[in-house]
Structures are given as C-alpha cells and as structure tokens.
Amino acid sequence: MNEEFLNYLNDTFGITFKNTSYLKEAFTHSSYVNEHRELKLRDNERIEFLGDAVLELTVSRYLFERYPNQPEGKLTRLRAAIVCEASLSQFAKEYGFDQQIRLGKGEERMNGRKRPAMLCDLFESFIGALYLDQGLEKVVDFLEQTIYPRIASGAFSHVMDPKTNLQEFLQQKGEVAIQYLLVEEAGPAHQKEFLVEVMAEGKKLGEGKGKTKKAAEQVAAANALEQLQQL
Amino acid sequence: MNEEFLNYLNDTFGITFKNTSYLKEAFTHSSYVNEHRELKLRDNERIEFLGDAVLELTVSRYLFERYPNQPEGKLTRLRAAIVCEASLSQFAKEYGFDQQIRLGKGEERMNGRKRPAMLCDLFESFIGALYLDQGLEKVVDFLEQTIYPRIASGAFSHVMDPKTNLQEFLQQKGEVAIQYLLVEEAGPAHQKEFLVEVMAEGKKLGEGKGKTKKAAEQVAAANALEQLQQL
Numbered sequence: 199m200n201e202e203f204l205n206y207l208n209d210t211f212g213i214t215f216k217n218t219s220y221l222k223e224a225f226t227h228s229s230y231v232n233e234h235r236e237l238k239l240r241d242n243e244r245i246e247f248l249g250d251a252v253l254e255l256t257v258s259r260y261l262f263e264r265y266p267n268q269p270e271g272k273l274t275r276l277r278a279a280i281v282c283e284a285s286l287s288q289f290a291k292e293y294g295f296d297q298q299i300r301l302g303k304g305e306e307r308m309n310g311r312k313r314p315a316m317l318c319d320l321f322e323s324f325i326g327a328l329y330l331d332q333g334l335e336k337v338v339d340f341l342e343q344t345i346y347p348r349i350a351s352g353a354f355s356h357v358m359d360p361k362t363n364l365q366e367f368l369q370q371k372g373e374v375a376i377q378y379l380l381v382e383e384a385g386p387a388h389q390k391e392f393l394v395e396v397m398a399e400g401k402k403l404g405e406g407k408g409k410t411k412k413a414a415e416q417v418a419a420a421n422a423l424e425q426l427q428q429l
Numbered sequence: 430m431n432e433e434f435l436n437y438l439n440d441t442f443g444i445t446f447k448n449t450s451y452l453k454e455a456f457t458h459s460s461y462v463n464e465h466r467e468l469k470l471r472d473n474e475r476i477e478f479l480g481d482a483v484l485e486l487t488v489s490r491y492l493f494e495r496y497p498n499q500p501e502g503k504l505t506r507l508r509a510a511i512v513c514e515a516s517l518s519q520f521a522k523e524y525g526f527d528q529q530i531r532l533g534k535g536e537e538r539m540n541g542r543k544r545p546a547m548l549c550d551l552f553e554s555f556i557g558a559l560y561l562d563q564g565l566e567k568v569v570d571f572l573e574q575t576i577y578p579r580i581a582s583g584a585f586s587h588v589m590d591p592k593t594n595l596q597e598f599l600q601q602k603g604e605v606a607i608q609y610l611l612v613e614e615a616g617p618a619h620q621k622e623f624l625v626e627v628m629a630e631g632k633k634l635g636e637g638k639g640k641t642k643k644a645a646e647q648v649a650a651a652n653a654l655e656q657l658q659q660l
Contacts, residue, residue: 228620228640229620232620243500243501244493244500244501244504246501247489247493247501247504247505247508248489248490248493250489251482251485251486251489251490252486254482254485254486255482255483255485255486258478258479258481258482259479259482262475262478262479269474269475270474270475270477270478273475273478274478302620304617304618304620305617305620308617308620310620334565386535386536386539387535389459389460389533389535389536389539389541409459
C-alpha cells in the first residue's frame with residue numbers, strides 16, 4: 199500500500215495495520231484482477247462480504263443503545279439509511295479511499311472510480327480488512343470517529359419520521375393536502391396488519407403495511423418519498 | 430424465566446446468564462405484550478433486530494474462514510440458506526425455544542407457536558440476548574455447538590451448486606433436458622454482465638444475472654428451484 203495513505207490512517211484515525219495484506223485485497227477491484235491475471239491477485243469481494251456484516255452489527259448495536267425507546271421498525275429504517283450506497287460512498291470519498299483503489303484501465307475509463315456502488319463496496323471492504331487485522335473493537339473505534347457522530351448529529355433522522363418529511367417535501371411547491379387512507383385491515387384483533395395508501399391531489403403517491411395504522415402510514419410516506427425522489 | 434430451561438441452557442450449552450432480563454425480553458412475543466398492557470412489558474423485536482445482525486456476522490466470519498477459496502457469490506448464497514426462516518425455525522424447535530415463548534392467547538389459538546416466522550425471530554432474539562448478556566465470543570461458542578457443525582457436515586451445501594440440484598429435482602419425474610440460454614450480454618469486456626434463462630421442455634423456469642456465464646447459470650438455476658418448490 200501507498201505509504202502516505204498508511205500514514206494518513208494512522209494520523210487521522212489512530213489505525214496501524216499489523217499486516218497490510220487484507221488492506222491490499224480490500225483496495226483491489228475485480229476489474230484490476232481481470233486485467234492482471236498473471237499476478238493471481240484476489241479482488242475485494244470476499245472481504246466486502248465480511249465487512250458488510252461487520253458494519254451491520256456495529257451500526258445495529260450503536261442504534262440499539264442510543265435509542266433505547268425506539269421500536270424495531272424505526273431502528274431498521276435508520277440502519278438502512280446509514281448502511282446504504284449514498285452514505286457509504288460519501289464516506290469513501292471523504293476519506294480518500296477512492297484515490298487508493300486499484301482499478302482496471304477499462305473501468306477507469308468508464309469513470310468507475312466515481313461509481314457510488316463501487317465506493318460503497320470499497321468502504322465495506324475497508325471495514326472488513328480492519329476487522330480481520332485489528333478486531334471488532336478497532337472497527338467500533340473507527341466508527342466512533344466517523345459514522346457515529348454523524349448519526350448522533352441527526353444526519354439520518356429524517357428517515358425516522360417519513361410523514362413529516364413527505365409533508366415538507368410536498369410543501370416546497372406550495373400548500374398540499376396529504377391524506378392517509380386505510381385500504382385494508384387483516385388478521386385477528388391482537389395481530390392485525392394494516393395497509394395504508396397516501397394520496398395528494400387525488401393521486402396515490404405510495405402505500406405501506408404495518409402492525410398499527412400509524413406504522414403503516416410511516417411506511418407509506420417513506421414509499422411515497424422514495425418514488426417522488428426518483429422523478 | 431423457567432428454572433428448568435435455564436438449567437437446560439447451562440447443562441447443554443454451558444450458558445449461564447448473568448442477568449435474565451434480556452432473555453425474558455427475547456422470549457416475549459408482541460401478542461403477549463398487547464394482551465397484558467398493564468404489565469408494560471417489552472416484546473422481543475428490538476432484541477431480534479440486534480440478534481439478526483449478530484448472526485449475520487458470526488456466520489459470515491465462519492464461512493469466510495472455512496471456505497478460503499470460494500468466491501463471494503457462493504458465500505452469500507450459503508449465508509442466505511443458513512440465516513433463513515426454515516433453518517432457524519428448525520433450530521428453535523430443536524432446542525425447545527418454542528415451549529418457552531410467552532404468546533398471547535389469540536396467537537396461541539391461531540397456532541402461532543408453530544409459525545416458522547415466529548420461531549425464526551425467536552432464534553434471532555435468543556442470539557441477541559446471549560450477545561447482550563455474554564458478548565460475541567459466547568455467541569460463537571453457542572454456534573460452534575449448534576449451527577457450525579451443521580454447516581461443516583454439508584447440510585447447506587446444496588445451495589452452492591444449484592445447477593446440480595435443479596437437475597436432481599427435475600429428474601425425479603424422469604429424464605428432462607435442461608437448457609441454459611444466454612439472453613443478454615452487457616457492459617464492457619472487462620466488466621460484463623450476463624443474463625441467462627433456464628428452460629426445460631420449452632418452458633422458462635427461471636433467470637439469473639452474473640459476472641460470468643457460469644455464475645448467471647447458477648443464479649438462474651437457484652431462481653428456478655425457488656419457483657418450482659413453491660408450486
């Protein structure tokens with residue numbers, strides 16, 4: 199690995215790898231391996247597989263402790279927002295990981311170095327390499343300097359209340375009346391499932407299911423936002 | 430918690446909980462909480478959220494080490510087969526967890542104690558409680574006595590070769606010719622994506638994408654099996 203990058207990891211995050219072989223693997227894209235078959239390298243996909251699971255657990259544990267009174271549904275939504283392409287690829291760029299990855303020439307020409315999916319995988323493989331070389335506590339230590347403060351500052355909390363968020367989104371274009379319609383109620387009294395549709399100006403924007411009407415409304419709002427933001 | 434069950438955990442798996450409050454939470458279904466609002470109990474959903482992530486990491490780590498030469502795709506398929514409803518609910522029954530969960534009366538009447546989805550969640554919440562009370566190493570210790578030997582004995586390896594499996598499945602009804610058709614080939618030379626359809630007797634059984642033709646065929650076979658087994 200590039201000496202400068204190793205120094206950066208040390209100076210910025212207090213990380214010193216015992217052995218850089220996992221780190222090298224984490225920064226090797228399959229396109230590079232394919233173009234240099236004679237080197238018999240490994241790409242970062244196996245380490246990313248592991249890093250993904252490490253991140254899932256460390257973020258889950260953090261959310262579980264930080265929000266002792268939030269129901270599972272909110273924790274799941276929050277976790278999904280944190281462990282998703284957009285946020286992880288952002289981190290990978292911020293910490294300069296994108297400059298370190300070994301890419302094939304073809305991939306480079308296709309602007310592969312900027313692809314969010316590649317950057318997200320790269321962040322996860324870095325986490326995997328850190329875990330393999332230094333253990334789970336060092337990963338937590340790294341996240342305490344990077345992702346956790348971002349969560350604590352509320353950077354992801356919009357996903358915890360999609361209804362408010364949908365309202366704010368729609369009101370950018372002036373006053374809009376949002377309606378939540380209960381379309382279906384299934385299951386026995388103690389274990390109901392509600393299906394709710396969210397409407398504005400006579401148009402269906404999204405739908406959602408949940409164990410309570412309120413939960414189904416939040417899911418419907420999240421679904422509507424997702425679709426609106428794709429337009 | 431039931432004294433007898435605590436003794437069972439101790440005798441069978443060497444697990445002694447320091448504090449049984451997480452364990453109680455893990456064995457409390459939302460239907461029970463809903464029927465006993467005055468008790469202000471917590472259901473097991475938050476702990477299951479955490480247990481799910483713990484299991485994901487511990488199983489991933491095991492697979493990563495046990496199969497040092499398998500590509501990520503195979504590890505992912507294997508992990509999905511292990512951490513899925515059918516296998517986890519089986520474990521929950523085998524270890525008598527189903528007898529310990531507090532269910533609401535309505536849920537009990539609806540045969541809720543046998544529902545695979547409930548049992549799977551229960552297994553995950555047990556893992557969550559074990560993790561919170563005893564740490565990750567004790568979870569690994571428990572899995573070494575339960576799931577890992579099952580993996581090592583090849584109980585899940587059928588998912589590693591869906592093509593062979595599909596062939597065996599179809600040949601139960603006599604000789605059948607299976608065809609894999611390459612339908613699409615996209616992307617630049619070094620980063621292709623293949624779309625394959627699997628056919629038998631002129632009928633499309635499934636389809637799959639992959640970075641190589643072989644990988645796409647395996648995904649298509651897995652997809653076909655999934656659909657055939659639902660019939």
